[in-house]
Amino acid sequence: MLFTQPPNEIRPAQRIVSVIPSITELLFHLGLNEQVIGITPFCVHPQQWHTSKKRIGGPKKLHVEEIISLKPDLVIAGKEENIKEQIEAIAEHAPVFLTDVVTIEDALGMINDISLLTGMHNRGCELIKQIKTAMGSFKPDTTRKAVYVIWKAPYMCVGGDTFIHYMMEMAGFINVFAQQFRYPVISIEDMINSRTEIIILSSEPYPFKEIHAAELRSLLPQHIKIILADGEMFSWYGSRMLEAVDYFKALNNKS
8 A cells, every 4th residue: 555645544663674774863852762763774773773773775776575575564665766667566565655855844744644644743743843943943144046066977956846846945045056856957158157156065865975076176166165065964854954954054154
């Protein structure tokens, strides 16, 4: 069974598999240590789960038969992060909740849904309240035109229909490629012609480091600033959104 909204009658899940790193972190925040029985190798938060929970393959290369053998009563997957055919194969044997998060409101709705499915609605509502309060308290001093780069060779950035785009806006950045869709391929010339003020190099999925920033600086006009950013803060929807606010405050000062 594949569903995108919690059913009317919900029995809290007791055997949960998470195939999305940010959801795994959310489940930990909700206090579901005993209930979570499988995660991916990329679920690095929390550290104690990363080293102790059963690995069931990466988001794009799930061990379908192994997941089925665990007899989960809830598998949490993502429309963007996972392979459709693999999720459909799992859904033939176990209930799969498929998330589809684009906006910040989508993310808050997802937290609500998962807290309902897992019997942790009170904790979920408290987390939502905390995130709304934190985000509501942050008003960037200025807004800067920016390109958020996620990949190299070829360079790829984020368009306006992505969760990262909305987090950029919240952080005080104007996405100069907002009219593009998903993750467009761009050139150095495109970056220059966009009249961007800042290039944000994300730590994921491509692990940009200072050596890559230095290489790009040599190809761009000096007035374009390049900063390295923690990709988890921009792309992990869930409990990480609570930490993102303080991170954005510091990044806003840096940029």
